Amino acid sequence: MADRTRALFVLLSGAVQRSIICTGRFAKITEYQLVSSGLWSNHKITEAVFACVCPLLATASALGFLFWCGFRFGTILCVTPFLVLAIGVDDAYLMMHSWMRVSVDEPTMTKRERVAHMLVDVGPSVTITSLTNFLAFLVGIYTPTPEIQLFCMGNSVAILFDFIYQITMYAALLSITGDLQMRKASKATNNTQWLKMKKEMFSDILDEYSQWLASRFTAVFLFIVLCTYWSVSVLGASQIKVILSADKLVLQDSPLIIMNHLREKFVLVNYTVANIFIQNPGNLNDPTRLRRLNNLIERYEAYPECIGANFSHYFVRYVFCSLKPTQNNQINYFSDYKFFQETVELEEEESFGAIGEVENGNDKFSKSAMQPFFSWPEFKHWNGFVKFDENGKLNRIWATVSYHGELMGDNVYRKSILERWRRTADSFPELNVSVFDDYAPFLDQLDSMLPATVSTSICTLLCMMIVCFLFMYNLFTVVVATISIVSICIGVFGMLSYWGVDLDPISMATTIMSIGFSVDFPAHITFHYFREGLEEPDSTPARRVAK
DSSP, X not given: XXXXXXXXXXXXXXXXXXXXXXXXHHHHHHHHHHHHHTOOOTHHHXXXXXXXXHHHHHHHHHHHHXXXXXXXXXXXXXXXXXHHHHHHHHHHHHHHXXXXXXXXXXXXXXXXXXXXXXXXXXXXXXXHHHHXXXXXXXXXXXXXXXXXXXXXXXHHHHHHHHHHHIIIIIHHHHHHHHHHHHHSOOOOOTTHHHXXXXXXXXXXXXXXXXXXXXXXXXXXXHHHXXXXXXXXXXXXXXXXXXXXXXXXXXXXXXXXXXXXXXIIIIIHHHOEEEEEEESOOOOTTSHHXXXXXXXHHHHHHTSTTBOOGGGOBOHHHHHHHHHSOOTTSOOOOTTOOOOOSSOOOOSOGGGGOOHHHHHHSSOTTSHHHHHHHHHSGGGGGGGGGEEEOTTSOEEEEEEEEEEOOTTTTOHHHHHHHHHHHHHXXXXXXXGTEEEEOTTHHHHTHHHHHHHHHHHHHHHHHHHXXXXXXXXXXXXXXXXXXXXXXXXXXXXXXXXXXXXXXXXXXXXXXXXXXXXXXXXXXXXXXXXXXXXXXXXXXXXXXXXXXXX
């Protein structure tokens, strides 16, 4: 418990430290932007700091709410503050920029009018950003990976809290600081001429860039680049591999990485165990039923990867070895399967109990009949391999078969042999056989990872389209935004494949995030382009882009 608490403290302290560093960097960026634009005031420091405080406060509120609802803590949740910080700061800067623009263009507006104008100006953009990211992570909750479910749940709730705090707390903060700025006129009047020249220079650059974007040559050139980019990305995405590794779920300095490496390199390749549970053994006094049970174990031992039958733990063999040894010390029971070449030598047959009573009894596999066998010190451990019902009849059997091989440490190969184990178990339906492997929950995700990623991406994309259409009820604009999102997603898949990144729960989470985050820029650009078209229907495309 102490180690777990210490590890949790290290994780949380690291997350808090990185959050403070990010907050300081965002504040410095804001300071530089404001000083260079000539709109600097002491109150801008407060606005920049609270632009980072609101997302962190939203994260704390969201995680506290989830823990109060009974959700567990996962190390992957330490990423949530940084994701919400990126979204929250983006929204805060939109609001801050709108407020500064209103202050310059309409200095006679009252505080209430400025707040209303700011919310009307950036409200749709902030809502699109928050709603699309919220839906992106909300869809990710239905992925089959538990850690990704927890990750997406934490992010979706945190984004919802951040949106509420942005339009309430941060808008109120801008109102307060704006009121203070309105009471005190700006003293920065020395560099007015330089700022005017700087604004004109950037306006000229922006106009030239807008004209270049609107030209036919640029359209053809970008179309060729886009087709090349799509071809390369699709080729890379088609080559991505689905590989699961526990190393990606823990910190880089975690001792679990060393342990997992040793396990895959030395333990699994030399000794991999299949735990076989027979939940309906039936009447083993029936030779046919017992032969069927023995055939089950023999099938598992017939695999080429099997170490050998002498490494299996199957208590029936030991029962017959102890109760029915032949004169040549060889096993000879109903299936005629000879396992031991040398059996347990009984110095005194009567010391093993009333063997005659056991053999002549009605049920040789009852609890009372097998009690002499289980009472021997060297056989006492077999008590854990059987289970009896309330009447003393055998109703559960646990057996193990051992395997080895150079590829046993590879998850893809282990997935294939796990499927073979299951097919063998399914071929004995009357015994109700189950096979357990401690890594099976991870191996089972290999087949579902790619379909789940594709289906989640498609569902998220559809949600993005619906949200964009609600705010930009223009089919062409929505199609452009959707194509931009699809292009970004394909590029993420393709480039990750070229960089050697495999498809796993972590990369799946980043893909979901990329879909949500990729909405931000296309949504902002297309929305403002669409709004300029409504306000000035006769404006040229270059003019709309420049605005």
